[in-house]
Amino acid sequence: MKATGAFLLFSLALCCYQGNAEMDGAADKETEAACGDYYLRNSCTKIFDPVCGTDNVLYSNECMLCFQNLQRNANVRIKNRGMCQKASPRSDSTQN
CATH class of the missing domain: 1.20.5 (Single alpha-helices involved in coiled-coils or other helix-helix interfaces)
Structure with missing residues (x-):
């Protein structure tokens, strides 16, 4: 037993x-974000499901990463799901 x-x-x-x-x-x-799954012209959900972009910026969810790609005409991919390992360049208080 x-x-x-x-x-x-x-x-x-x-x-x-x-x-x-x-x-x-x-x-x-x-990984490539599934931007085709979202209607980016309207709005993204406010559900916090963080993704770290290849630009080391933390996005609140995949839709927000896609929205920023559309706004900046960029192609940031998903580096990993969850928090970024390195500090986000946009969260640095020395840059204003």
Whole structure:
């Protein structure tokens, strides 16, 4: 009985470890934002689902990244979902 419990616990830990390894590896890949999914001429949702752009700027969600691309005629891609690792150049208080 103890051996079965230990085996199940080990199997569960191994599954969780493999899942995290894949997530970390995928975080290094840039992806194109799905801008076609949003009606950018109207407005974006206010739901906070942060994405970090390849310009190291934190956008509140993917729609806002697409909206800024449209406004600036740029092609910023999604560096990773979640917070940026480096400070955003626009959040620097020395630049006014």
